Amino acid sequence: MRRPRWTSEWLLVPALAWLGVFFVYPIGRLFYASLFTPTLSLGNYAKLGGSPIYLKVFVNTFEISATVTLIALLLGYPLAFLLATAGRRAAGLMLIGIVLPLWTSVLVRTYAWMVLLGRRGLVNEGLQTIGLTDAPLPLLYNRLGMTIGMVHVLLPFMVLPIYSVMKGIDVDLLKAAQNLGANRRQAFLRVYLPLSLSGLATGCLVVFVTALGFFVTPALLGGRGDTMIAMLIDVQVSQLLDWGLGSALAVVLFAVTAAILLAVQRLTGAERLWVRVP
């Protein structure tokens, strides 16, 4: 039985209302504040352009997010494959292992890395005990520590979309390819990888975009060169109360992120990204 079309449109109302109130309206306000604080002018944007620090921090932010995305992909893809091809019990256990950290606050997980990576942390004490190093390695309060912490927090967001796509790939296709003369490498590269690409792209986007707005982990694990844009926004909004400049920073971050999303969509094909290819 076919349902009348308008039914499905009505079902969108709560979601749209939610988005309107909690997403579109605040972003509009942000945009407004960036232009009208204190009075209508491009002054806040001029301030951003006038000081080299903001450009530098933007570059920093994108560099860090790209690195984190790449590492999360290198770790997450094989993990998702393992998960998709494991037996039901093993896959269930692994899935719990991947999802469980999401129920712990980011702050707690970040502090846990401090305990592990500190000068007197587990890793350094361990390395010194077995004699591999004789002085503590600088693992914390630099780019390395911060990257480790961020990859850890974001890894599930890479694994889950890839896994959900891989789950729908018929493994027999690999056998068929090999049957037709492809070696294992060719079968993977020319059959499996293209089929899993939409999951991979979604995972990368989610991780990258989330990393762009990261605050707690870089603030606590990073060093003096690792300032990310969210940290500067926080200073403007909650310390200096310069909401005009804070809003302008947020708008620029929003615009650049949106531009990247659109560009990626164009390059990879729009449906590919959001819809699972059957």
Add this chain to the structure above:
Amino acid sequence: MSSITRRYVLKMGVLTAAASAATRAGGPWIARAQSKQLVVCSWGGAYQEAQRKTMFQPFEKETGIKIVEASPTDYGKLKAMVQSGNVEWDLVDVGDLNVVAGAKDNLLEPLDYQTIDTKGVFPQVVHKYGIGTIYYSTVLAYSTKKYAKGDHPKTWAQFWDVGKFPGPRTMRNNPLDNLEFALLADDVPIDKVYPLDVERAFRVMDRIKPHVNVWWTTGAQPAQLLADGEVELATSWNGRIYAIQKQGARAGLEWNQGKLQWDSWVIPRGSKNKDGAMKFIAWSTQPKPQAAIVNEIPYGPVNQRAFEFIGAQAARDMPTAPDNAKRQVMVDPVWWGEHRNVLVERWNAWLLK
């Protein structure tokens, strides 16, 4: 399901959601209508615990005004509350700089000095829009595991001397305090620190920058880093060091060349219990409650008559004890109020260089 019923159900759903959202947003307001309560926001941690024990609870008992606590103080939230007209806090514990800044942004109610008796209160903490809660200091702190008491660095010049006093360091990720310390390290006398020679201060900061392992952002960090052995020298708020000493951490602090400053009570403009807030301020600045709180946690009373109720030993451990105070710089909130925004931007750029 007929279309009417369907529409009805949908509408009801929307209404219910809206109603529950309204209840949530209006929660404190509805609760307030039932009894005149006072919502006080402070910094949390050991400090707010001391406030609870020595101020909030006794005040509640004496006046019958129920105190509801919130934490931590967040200037962004304060501003948002005032601007949106939904002021949930009646009284807020803020840093000295934010009295000046808050008054400038028209976020605060003027205090009623008919109600508040300032007899004995240090004049510098009395402001039209705020009054001191306690004095505290940012000081040089050190690991007693690395440096025995007496052999530790006692001046900022020595803190800067990484040859004689090696070891990982932490300083605050903020121009506040650090620029003063840099000038002191460069032998500027305590009474000549303000107005800050900013160029000179940054030049001196250049020398210490490569030796600072962690730039802290929250007050708990330096104490934590010292306790964990992550750093051996730090700048820290004095109360935090006291707190980890009580837990057995091997840490000490040096009063010499510290920076004395204070926290203030302010009333957000549009507070729903202004009278109660004023009453609390009047009550809490009196000598007895002032003595009670600093006996609980070693900060300095803002009312000098409090010293009549403070033991000799406790008085020696306070930032405002005469022996400690005379060796420290007293913050100039007006100077900082004028220069802070520019300097924070310069600081962030300097840090990245």
